[in-house]
Structures are given as C-alpha cells and as structure tokens.
Amino acid sequence: MRRRSTLKEIASALDLSIATVSRSLAGYEDIAEKTRERVQQKAREMGYVPNVAGRMLVSGRSGFVGLVLKVRGPDFVDAYLGATVTGLSEALVAKGTDLMIATAPEGQDELEVLQRLVQSGRVDGIILTRIAEDDARIRFLQERNLPFVALGRTLAPLQPHAWIDVAGEDAFGEAFQLLYGLGHRHFGLVTITDQMTFARNREAGLARAMAAIGDPSVRLTSIAAPRFDAEGHRSGIAGLLTGPDRPTAVIGLFDELALAVVQAASQLGLSIPDDLSVIGFDNVPAAAYAVPGLTTFEPGNRDIGRIAAATLLDLIEVRPKTPPTLLRNASLVLRGSHGPAPQK
Amino acid sequence: MRRRSTLKEIASALDLSIATVSRSLAGYEDIAEKTRERVQQKAREMGYVPNVAGRMLVSGRSGFVGLVLKVRGPDFVDAYLGATVTGLSEALVAKGTDLMIATAPEGQDELEVLQRLVQSGRVDGIILTRIAEDDARIRFLQERNLPFVALGRTLAPLQPHAWIDVAGEDAFGEAFQLLYGLGHRHFGLVTITDQMTFARNREAGLARAMAAIGDPSVRLTSIAAPRFDAEGHRSGIAGLLTGPDRPTAVIGLFDELALAVVQAASQLGLSIPDDLSVIGFDNVPAAAYAVPGLTTFEPGNRDIGRIAAATLLDLIEVRPKTPPTLLRNASLVLRGSHGPAPQK
DNA sequence: ATCAAAATCTAAAACGTTTTAAAGTTTGCA
DNA sequence: TGCAAACTTTAAAACGTTTTAGATTTTGAT
Numbered sequence: 037m038r039r040r041s042t043l044k045e046i047a048s049a050l051d052l053s054i055a056t057v058s059r060s061l062a063g064y065e066d067i068a069e070k071t072r073e074r075v076q077q078k079a080r081e082m083g084y085v086p087n088v089a090g091r092m093l094v095s096g097r098s099g100f101v102g103l104v105l106k107v108r109g110p111d112f113v114d115a116y117l118g119a120t121v122t123g124l125s126e127a128l129v130a131k132g133t134d135l136m137i138a139t140a141p142e143g144q145d146e147l148e149v150l151q152r153l154v155q156s157g158r159v160d161g162i163i164l165t166r167i168a169e170d171d172a173r174i175r176f177l178q179e180r181n182l183p184f185v186a187l188g189r190t191l192a193p194l195q196p197h198a199w200i201d202v203a204g205e206d207a208f209g210e211a212f213q214l215l216y217g218l219g220h221r222h223f224g225l226v227t228i229t230d231q232m233t234f235a236r237n238r239e240a241g242l243a244r245a246m247a248a249i250g251d252p253s254v255r256l257t258s259i260a261a262p263r264f265d266a267e268g269h270r271s272g273i274a275g276l277l278t279g280p281d282r283p284t285a286v287i288g289l290f291d292e293l294a295l296a297v298v299q300a301a302s303q304l305g306l307s308i309p310d311d312l313s314v315i316g317f318d319n320v321p322a323a324a325y326a327v328p329g330l331t332t333f334e335p336g337n338r339d340i341g342r343i344a345a346a347t348l349l350d351l352i353e354v355r356p357k358t359p360p361t362l363l364r365n366a367s368l369v370l371r372g373s374h375g376p377a378p379q380k
Numbered sequence: 381m382r383r384r385s386t387l388k389e390i391a392s393a394l395d396l397s398i399a400t401v402s403r404s405l406a407g408y409e410d411i412a413e414k415t416r417e418r419v420q421q422k423a424r425e426m427g428y429v430p431n432v433a434g435r436m437l438v439s440g441r442s443g444f445v446g447l448v449l450k451v452r453g454p455d456f457v458d459a460y461l462g463a464t465v466t467g468l469s470e471a472l473v474a475k476g477t478d479l480m481i482a483t484a485p486e487g488q489d490e491l492e493v494l495q496r497l498v499q500s501g502r503v504d505g506i507i508l509t510r511i512a513e514d515d516a517r518i519r520f521l522q523e524r525n526l527p528f529v530a531l532g533r534t535l536a537p538l539q540p541h542a543w544i545d546v547a548g549e550d551a552f553g554e555a556f557q558l559l560y561g562l563g564h565r566h567f568g569l570v571t572i573t574d575q576m577t578f579a580r581n582r583e584a585g586l587a588r589a590m591a592a593i594g595d596p597s598v599r600l601t602s603i604a605a606p607r608f609d610a611e612g613h614r615s616g617i618a619g620l621l622t623g624p625d626r627p628t629a630v631i632g633l634f635d636e637l638a639l640a641v642v643q644a645a646s647q648l649g650l651s652i653p654d655d656l657s658v659i660g661f662d663n664v665p666a667a668a669y670a671v672p673g674l675t676t677f678e679p680g681n682r683d684i685g686r687i688a689a690a691t692l693l694d695l696i697e698v699r700p701k702t703p704p705t706l707l708r709n710a711s712l713v714l715r716g717s718h719g720p721a722p723q724k
Numbered sequence: 725a726t727c728a729a730a731a732t733c734t735a736a737a738a739c740g741t742t743t744t745a746a747a748g749t750t751t752g753c754a
Numbered sequence: 755t756g757c758a759a760a761c762t763t764t765a766a767a768a769c770g771t772t773t774t775a776g777a778t779t780t781t782g783a784t
Binding site for chain 2: 761762764770
C-alpha cells in the first residue's frame with residue numbers, strides 16, 4: 037500500500053526543514069514565492085494530506101462538529117432530522133469542517149456518549165437535538181464550556197445558550213384558527229408524554245389560541261402516550277375516533293402521529309376530510325404520499341441546519357458573551373386532509 | 381472550565397511516572413495490584429478520558445469506522461439506511477468503536493469526501509453503501525489497502541472484497557411466483573436507470589423467474605427513470621397505469637416507488653388490491669402506514685448492519701487473505717396490497 | 725566594501741499517548 | 755549475608771503537526 041506521506045518526507049525530498057514545508061502549505065507570508073510553489077507542487081505530487089491526529093494534538097482543534105443521535109428501533113432518527121442533517125452537512129463541509137454523527141444505541145445513555153465524545157477531544161462543538169424540558173446535556177456542555185447550538189429550547193435554561201427553534205406554538209395556533217374558521221368546534225390532539233419542550237410549546241400554542249377565541253362551544257380532547265409506544269397511540273387514537281362524541285378535527289403533534297390518525301380513520305370507515313380533518317407537523321416525505329395528502333407545517337429544517345452550522349462555527353471562533361438565539365416560523369402546507377366541519 | 385486531565389497530571393499527583401500510569405490503566409500484568417488501584421481511583425476522580433489525538437498518533441488507529449453518506453434533498457438518506465445505521469452503531473459501540481458518518485452534500489463528490497476521510501487518518505475502516513456497478517470507491521480503498529465492507533455487490537470486482545448483500549434476485553423471483561399464482565399475467569416494473577447493482581440484480585431475478593415459468597402469456601412492461609427524478613417516475617407510472625392494456629400487478633424496485641404506484645392508482649380511481657396488485661421492497665415505515673398496507677420484502681437491514689460491523693472489526697484486526705462475503709435472504713411481508721388478478 | 729534592514733529559513737519545543745528496553749526493588753534461598 | 759530471580763517501575767523515543775524565537779541569507783543604501 038502506498039504510504040501516506042508526511043511533512044518530514046516532503047521536507048527531505050526537497051531538502052528543506054519541516055517547519056518551512058509546514059509554513060509554505062499554511063501560506064505564511066515569510067516564505068519565498070519560489071519555495072512555496074516548489075513545496076505545494078511536491079505535496080500535490082506525493083498526495084500529501086495532513087494527519088489529523090498530529091494537527092489536533094498541537095492545535096487542540098479537531099475540525100469536527102458532533103451530533104449525537106439516539107438510534108432507536110429501525111427508524112434510526114426522527115424523520116425531521118433528515119433535512120436538518122442535510123443542511124448542517126452542507127454548511128459545515130463548505131467551511132472545511134466535518135460532521136461527526138455519534139450514535140447512542142438503545143441501552144446506551146445519550147449523555148454518556150456525549151461525554152465520551154467531548155472529553156476525548158474529538159469535536160470542537162456540538163449540535164444538540166431533541167431538547168428536553170430540563171436537559172442534562174446542556175448543563176454538561178455549559179460546565180465544560182464547549183460551544184454548542186441547541187435545536188430547540190429548554191423551558192428555563194440556567195444559563196442562556198445558543199439555540200434555534202421553530203415557533204411550534206404559533207403554528208398550532210394557526211392550525212386551530214384554520215380549523216375553527218372551517219366550522220370545527222370539537223378538536224382532538226394526539227401528543228406524547230415525554231418531557232420534550234417542543235411538545236409543550238405546541239400544546240401551549242393550541243391552548244392559547246383556543247382561549248383567545250373565547251367561544252365556549254370549543255372543546256379539546258387530548259390523548260398522549262410515550263413517544264415510541266406505537267401501540268399506546270394506536271389504542272388512544274381508536275378511542276378518540278370512536279363513540280358518538282368524537283372530534284371533527286384532529287391535530288397530530290407531528291406527522292407520524294397525524295398519519296396514524298389518518299390510518300385509523302380509514303380503518304374505521306371515516307372519510308378524510310369529509311368526516312374528519314387531520315393536520316400534522318414536519319412535512320415528512322410520507323405526508324406527501326398519503327392519500328389524501330396530509331395538511332401539515334413545513335419547519336424549514338434544512339435552513340435550520342444551515343443556520344445552526346454557521347452559528348456554531350462562529351461560536352467556536354469567537355465565543356461571544358451573549359449567545360445568539362433564533363425563533364423561526366413554520367409555514368402551513370395545505371393539502372387535502374382538512375376541510376369544513378361535517379354537518380351534524 | 382474544568383480542564384481535561386492528562387496522564388501527566390495523574391502521574392504527578394501520584395508521584396509516579398507517566399509510563400506507569402498509562403500501563404496501569406491499560407491493565408498490564410507487571411503493575412503492582414496496589415498501584416493499579418491507586419491509579420484507577422485517581423483517574424476516575426480526576427475524570428480522566430484519554431485524548432484521542434495522542435492515542436491515534438502513536439497507535440495509528442483512530443477508533444472510528446467511517447460511513448460516507450450522500451445527502452440529497454430533504455431526505456438525508458435512503459430510507460433503508462436507517463435500520464442499517466442502527467445495527468452498525470449497536471455493534472460498533474459495544475466494541476468500543478465509534479461510527480463516524482461523513483456526509484457528502486450535493487455538489488461534493490462522494491469519492492472526494494471518502495478520500496479526504498481516509499487519507500487524513502480519521503478512520504480505521506469503512507462501510508460502503510449504495511454500491512455502483514463499477515465502483516470507484518472500491519478501487520480506491522483496495523489501492524490504499526484500507527479495510528472495508530461493502531453493503532452490496534459490484535458486478536465484477538477486480539479484486540475480491542468483503543461484502544454483505546440481500547438476495548434481491550430471489551426476492552423478486554418470489555414476488556413473481558406469488559403474483560403468478562394469483563393469476564396475474566401482465567406485470568409492471570418500476571425501476572431506476574442509475575448504475576446500481578441492486579437494481580440490476582432484482583431485475584434479473586424477476587426476468588429469470590418469468591423465463592423459468594415458460595408461460596408465453598406472461599408479459600412485462602417496465603418503466604425507469606433516474607433515482608431522484610420523482611417527476612419522471614410519476615409520469616412513467618401514470619403511463620403504465622392508463623390505457624386499456626395496463627398490467628394487473630406492479631412491482632416497485634423499492635418501497636418508495638411502490639408507494640408512488642399506490643398513490644397514482646388511487647388518483648386514477650383504481651382500487652388496490654382489487655384492480656391492481658402492488659409489491660415493494662425494503663419494508664420502510666411508510667409501507668406499514670399505507671392503506672392498504674404495502675406487501676413488501678423485509679431485508680433485515682438492522683442485522684446486516686450488525687454483521688457488517690462485526691465483519692469490519694475483524695478485518696481491521698486480522699486482514700485475512702480471502703475476504704468474507706455473505707448473501708442473505710429477504711423475507712416476504714404479506715400485507716394488503718396484493719390479491720388475485722381481476723377478471724377480464 | 726560595509727552594515728542595517730529586510731527577507732527567508734530552521735531548530736526545538738510542545739501537544740498526549742504507547743511501548744521498549746533497561747533500571748530499580750523485593751523476595752527467596754543457599 | 756549474599757545473590758539470583760522475580761517483580762515493579764521508569765526514561766526515553768516515537769507518532770505528525772504547529773509555532774515561537776532565533777539564525778541565516780539577501781538586499782539596498784551609503
């Protein structure tokens with residue numbers, strides 16, 4: 037196998053010192069033009085690629101940004117992460133940084149994986165997803181003073197930190213107004229019991245919008261189960277949709293839950309949107325494939341990924357006193373799963 | 381910020397040499413029991429985590445296995461990769477190795493990203509997915525003699541290499557026999573034009589099974605478009621399903637295409653499975669959500685991931701002369717999207 | 725021709741680890 | 755008590771890079 041070439045090899049091939057070679061490649065000013073060219077030419081010729089270990093050791097920088105994903109079941113990641121990772125990767129690679137995705141398999145605690153990643157010096161910064169209401173990871177990173185950007189908010193951070201999030205509260209308010217305008221009065225909500233802030237935010241937005249209308253005939257029936265308890269959701273949804281007093285419009289906390297409602301409705305012989313309106317959140321690919329298409333919210337995750345990457349690189353570079361935060365709006369994607377409330 | 385502790389710090393805290401500390405932690409035999417305990421205690425106390433850069437530099441090993449993903453559009457990865465990555469991660473982390481997922485954003489050539497990853501010494505081995513008929517990545521890795529496992533086969537590798545694959549040819553043969561037994565004679569196939577071996581293998585399996593039946597009334601109509609040309613597929617499928625002489629059973633190269641067929645059928649007012657049978661491959665989550673559920677093949681990707689991880693770690697350890705290969709069978713998942721051929 | 729200034733190059737240290745070869749210590753037996 | 759054997763510890767080199775401080779060479783002005 038062709039060995040990887042080193043600075044030392046280039047140096048001895050050109051009869052120069054290692055320092056000169058290193059500095060030529062780094063573009064220092066005090067290197068003669070002629071020398072720089074000779075070195076660069078030779079480096080290309082020998083297929084030189086800097087060894088990260090050597091570089092890391094001296095600079096303390098790894099050139100990596102880490103993302104810890106909890107893998108779980110066959111799904112690998114929550115559907116919405118796909119676009120986010122795409123955006124992250126795009127923006128990072130453009131700046132010469134790589135994205136390292138460390139995965140925490142089921143048994144493994146996500147915090148532990150994060151700690152190992154950070155403490156072994158593999159990454160210069162971290163992107164955090166799936167933010168919990170009180171997130172141990174955030175405390176850990178703040179304590180270690182490692183730059184990070186949270187995709188999502190905690191309810192009440194002890195210290196301010198950089199975050200980017202989608203205004204789920206506004207989106208759910210908008211969903212309510214859309215459906216209310218179509219005559220719906222009895223609403224269903226399918227949500228999760230996990231302590232995730234995005235869930236609380238969306239629920240709060242819905243509740244606030246309902247209260248703001250001030251119409252006493254408006255009602256909400258919620259069912260909740262743990263995030264990965266598909267069976268719990270299934271039976272909860274079945275309960276929600278059967279019986280004489282079922283809601284005429286159901287909002288899913290995210291598309292997966294909304295699609296489960298669609299499926300249950302179909303099995304119960306309810307027609308969408310004639311008998312039941314359904315709205316989701318995330319705009320996952322499957323939402324477009326559903327028949328009829330699922331009305332949902334597009335959070336713009338790819339952009340969020342791009343912005344998060346840029347923000348994090350800034351943070352690594354300068355470490356400002358007040359960390360940047362950004363709340364973006366999701367946009368409503370109108371498809372066929374909503375319609376006027378059925379006549380009594 | 382609490383600094384990361386080093387061997388040197390532990391050594392001076394205990395008044396020992398760095399070597400002794402290092403060897404105590406590594407569990408060498410010639411360290412007094414008492415010393416070992418003192419060291420390990422102190423290391424825990426000081427929160428010692430080995431610095432990868434230092435370790436990499438001397439060992440030449442990074443403790444990472446790389447996976448290069450082409451990110452594209454909002455989907456991040458082909459749906460089937462989810463389970464594969466889950467399996468990989470599980471098996472790797474259990475052995476103290478991490479999975480580094482390098483992403484190649486659209487513009488970036490996947491080969492280039494791979495080269496950079498390998499040449500900078502960040503990874504000890506590589507998992508390759510989406511194998512092309514003649515794959516430049518395989519040639520590159522063989523040339524550099526870096527251990528790798530391909531998830532998929534090339535058509536004719538110059539040198540043998542380790543691979544694991546699913547027998548798509550058998551699966552498609554089985555799909556044909558199932559449908560033939562249900563009375564179908566005119567078949568449709570929705571495939572891709574990309575030079576991917578999995579596509580060629582499945583197509584060949586279908587053709588072989590059709591030929592083996594020896595029934596002259598059996599016919600096949602295929603439509604193909606580039607992998608990411610959703611519009612091309614949409615119009616191809618529409619063409620396939622309209623007209624008096626349409627197939628009564630359509631096989632999608634993978635679930636996404638099969639689901640597109642289901643959607644098109646629904647828009648054309650064709651009922652599944654009464655008017656049209658559809659079978660896919662991959663058993664993605666959306667296949668279960670479809671109404672009716674999509675009959676498809678479960679490739680067992682999570683297992684494949686686990687096996688690939690174990691195989692790669694072996695390869696890194698021993699580098700055997702004849703690289704291992706494994707061809708597994710996909711299992712048919714019967715749902716509601718197939719049925720008897722409609723009566724003329 | 726001389727010398728200061730400018731331009732160019734380099735020695736050496738540092739980053740944190742592992743490992744080899746050897747040094748130092750203890751033990752057991754004669 | 756002396757000494758070999760067994761046990762335990764350590765000094766030093768090596769991995770590949772960056773950077774600092776200084777050394778060397780060239781240039782330009784007198």
